[in-house]
């Protein structure tokens with residue numbers, strides 16, 4: 563989608579600090595980090611949010627989680643990281659392209675804000 567900022571990052575049209583790419587996924591540094599490690603993991607395929615995912619996305623969603631764990635290990639935060647997807651405006655979603663925040667490098671509070 564030409565007007566989707568994350569589609570533009572996935573296609574290379576918009577610059578980002580990319581940390582990993584696979585045929586289906588892209589991981590890059592968040593522009594507005596909320597932790598010392600803050601990576602966004604997105605599918606290349608445009609999907610608005612987790613709520614829009616279908617049974618056919620099951621494998622893709624699993625790959626996102628496995629890639630997050632791999633990146634966390636590579637970045638040295640596997641002892642304490644959080645993987646979050648904000649789904650809908652009420653949960654703070656601001657970009658309507660499915661993305662997971664990989665956060666680490668600081669103490670994580672519970673419950674989240």
Ligand code: DGP
Nearest residue numbers: 567578591592593594648654655656657
């Ligand atoms: P959310 O609020 O869950 O929709 O998170 C969107 C995140 O995307 C937010 O933490 C900031 C980040 N973001 C928005 N635009 C850009 C961009 O152009 N580049 C990068 N690297 N991150 C972006």
